[in-house]
Amino acid sequence: ERDLLSYGSAVLVDIPGLRFTGTAREKAGVLAFVIDGIHPHDIGTIVDREGIAIRTGHHCCQPLMARLGVSATARASLAMYNTRADIDALGIALHKVREVFG
Numbered sequence: 001e002r003d004l005l006s007y008g009s010a011v012l013v014d015i016p017g018l019r020f021t022g023t024a025r026e027k028a029g030v031l032a033f034v035i036d037g038i039h040p041h042d043i044g045t046i047v048d049r050e051g052i053a054i055r056t057g058h059h060c061c062q063p064l065m066a067r068l069g070v071s072a073t074a075r076a077s078l079a080m081y082n083t084r085a086d087i088d089a090l091g092i093a094l095h096k097v098r099e100v101f102g
Contacts, residue, residue: 029078
């Protein structure tokens with residue numbers, strides 16, 4: 001899981017405007033992020049059309065969203081059944097999100 005988290009961070013950092021939320025050194029296998037100028041629900045809709053399931057919204061933690069200074073985030077959770085190919089597919093889908101929104 002840690003290897004996938006590290007790999008996922010390396011893949012997603014190349015998405016223009018993507019900012020991670022939650023960068024603790026000892027964190028769970030979750031890639032939480034925002035993309036500047038794009039609402040997380042829009043990110044989720046486009047990624048879903050590519051066959052990838054992520055969570056979007058405030059995740060029942062509005063006080064945290066307020067502290068982070070965002071209204072919502074997108075979140076990809078990684079587990080033992082995920083692969084690097086899954087992360088690559090997410091990266092490709094997020095590049096498509098950038099194409100749609102410029």
